[in-house]
Amino acid sequence: METGIHNTSEIGRLRKVLLHRPGQELENLMPEYLERLLFDDIPYLKEAQAEHDAFAQCLRDAGVEVVYLIDLVVNSLTSPEVRQELVTQFLKEADLPDEAAGKAVAEYLSELDDRAMVSAMMAGIRRSDLRKQGGRLSDHLSGLEEGYPFAVDPMPNLYFTRDPFATIGTGVSIHKMHTVTRNRETLFGRFIFEHNPWYQNAPRWYDRSASSSLEGGDILVLSPQVLAVGISQRTEGDSIDQLAQTVLSQSKTFQKVLAFNIPKSRSFMHLDTVFTMVDRDKFTVHPNILSDITVFVMELGENQQMQIRQETGRLEDILKEHLGLSQVTLIPCGQGSVIDAAREQWSDGSNTLAIAPGEVVVYTRNHVTNRSLEEAGIRIHAIPSAELSRGRGGPRCMSMPLIRDDP
Numbered sequence: 119m120e121t122g123i124h125n126t127s128e129i130g131r132l133r134k135v136l137l138h139r140p141g142q143e144l145e146n147l148m149p150e151y152l153e154r155l156l157f158d159d160i161p162y163l164k165e166a167q168a169e170h171d172a173f174a175q176c177l178r179d180a181g182v183e184v185v186y187l188i189d190l191v192v193n194s195l196t197s198p199e200v201r202q203e204l205v206t207q208f209l210k211e212a213d214l215p216d217e218a219a220g221k222a223v224a225e226y227l228s229e230l231d232d233r234a235m236v237s238a239m240m241a242g243i244r245r246s247d248l249r250k251q252g253g254r255l256s257d258h259l260s261g262l263e264e265g266y267p268f269a270v271d272p273m274p275n276l277y278f279t280r281d282p283f284a285t286i287g288t289g290v291s292i293h294k295m296h297t298v299t300r301n302r303e304t305l306f307g308r309f310i311f312e313h314n315p316w317y318q319n320a321p322r323w324y325d326r327s328a329s330s331s332l333e334g335g336d337i338l339v340l341s342p343q344v345l346a347v348g349i350s351q352r353t354e355g356d357s358i359d360q361l362a363q364t365v366l367s368q369s370k371t372f373q374k375v376l377a378f379n380i381p382k383s384r385s386f387m388h389l390d391t392v393f394t395m396v397d398r399d400k401f402t403v404h405p406n407i408l409s410d411i412t413v414f415v416m417e418l419g420e421n422q423q424m425q426i427r428q429e430t431g432r433l434e435d436i437l438k439e440h441l442g443l444s445q446v447t448l449i450p451c452g453q454g455s456v457i458d459a460a461r462e463q464w465s466d467g468s469n470t471l472a473i474a475p476g477e478v479v480v481y482t483r484n485h486v487t488n489r490s491l492e493e494a495g496i497r498i499h500a501i502p503s504a505e506l507s508r509g510r511g512g513p514r515c516m517s518m519p520l521i522r523d524d525p
């Protein structure tokens with residue numbers, strides 16, 4: 119059955135990709151709340167949008183069809199009942215202080231058309247946006263009180279479409295995110311894969327109702343047979359158990375999951391911040407994971423029981439063994455310099471997006487790593503990122519492949 123999804127590798131020619139153009143949610147970032155909202159500074163929206171438009175155009179120039187998250191969500195609102203269901207669940211997850219606030223936000227949203235409503239859900243709702251109710255003076259003072267100025271938090275990380283859900287083969291895993299702020303984003307994925315006519319037939323490999331966290335930056339489709347998943351700051355072992363059991367037992371092609379144990383730190387938040395695939399036998403890596411990395415090899419035995427064995431060694435040898443490669447090229451971030459690796463990994467020098475075998479999108483700012491890629495025979499498309507980088511994500515983070523050619 120056609121599911122609208124076909125993603126069997128990291129490097130097959132990219133045909134269709136999901137992006138989110140940063141919106142007013144970035145104008146609702148405040149210094150005192152940056153940490154909770156997972157940002158390290160406040161991007162200048164106009165420039166961030168210009169940089170993101172350059173990213174989208176770079177993909178279009180390469181023949182990739184770009185679709186935007188807001189369009190998929192709006193096209194999922196196929197009836198007034200579905201729209202109401204989204205509003206109801208959105209309000210439940212908005213951490214509203216009381217019933218009156220819920221009514222005020224519901225009234226505010228009810229006055230908007232579908233597109234404006236979804237945009238407001240993404241951007242966050244300022245208390246000053248809400249029309250004052252009632253004839254009491256106290257109702258009109260609420261906006262003047264000290265205190266938290268938002269009725270509903272913004273979702274500033276939405277432009278990192280890699281993470282809330284992930285396409286794997288012809289299906290999708292919809293995630294439970296490590297943080298509350300990002301878990302709200304996965305509600306849009308639920309509605310797309312439940313109601314959007316293009317995608318509602320996609321098999322589910324994971325669901326946002328799960329109890330343990332899984333994020334898409336930790337999932338790499340290394341081949342039609344092999345998935346890599348990071349055990350990271352954001353993704354728990356229990357989640358990988360569940361994902362591996364479902365994918366290996368229900369998909370028609372995947373045979374193995376490699377669970378890589380990586381440092382649990384903010385700068386190494388996902389596997390794709392330290393490791394991405396740029397060609398059939400070439401990878402970018404952070405020097406810290408080149409050797410003595412531990413991987414758990416997960417396969418189903420004859421009785422469909424999961425069999426797990428632990429391997430520790432050089433990443434190169436692990437990849438050769440499990441991908442059946444005679445040789446592997448590992449391209450170190452920052453050309454292996456401790457200083458340049460630290461600097462460029464922080465601005466996602468390892469976080470490349472392959473648009474075809476040996477052809478990747480990178481940030482111009484990571485010039486040391488970019489030079490390594492070119493010296494290894496990789497064709498790079500460098501895009502500006504002065505503002506986009508402030509969210510701590512790169513070209514791979516900012517994209518979710520919907521259709522790729524097989525590798």
Ligand SMILES: NC(=[NH2+])NCCC[C@H](N)C(=O)O
Binds near residue numbers: 156280334469511
């Ligand atoms: N796949 C990735 N590396 N995503 C990066 C996401 C960055 C975002 N600020 C967060 O902390 O979640």
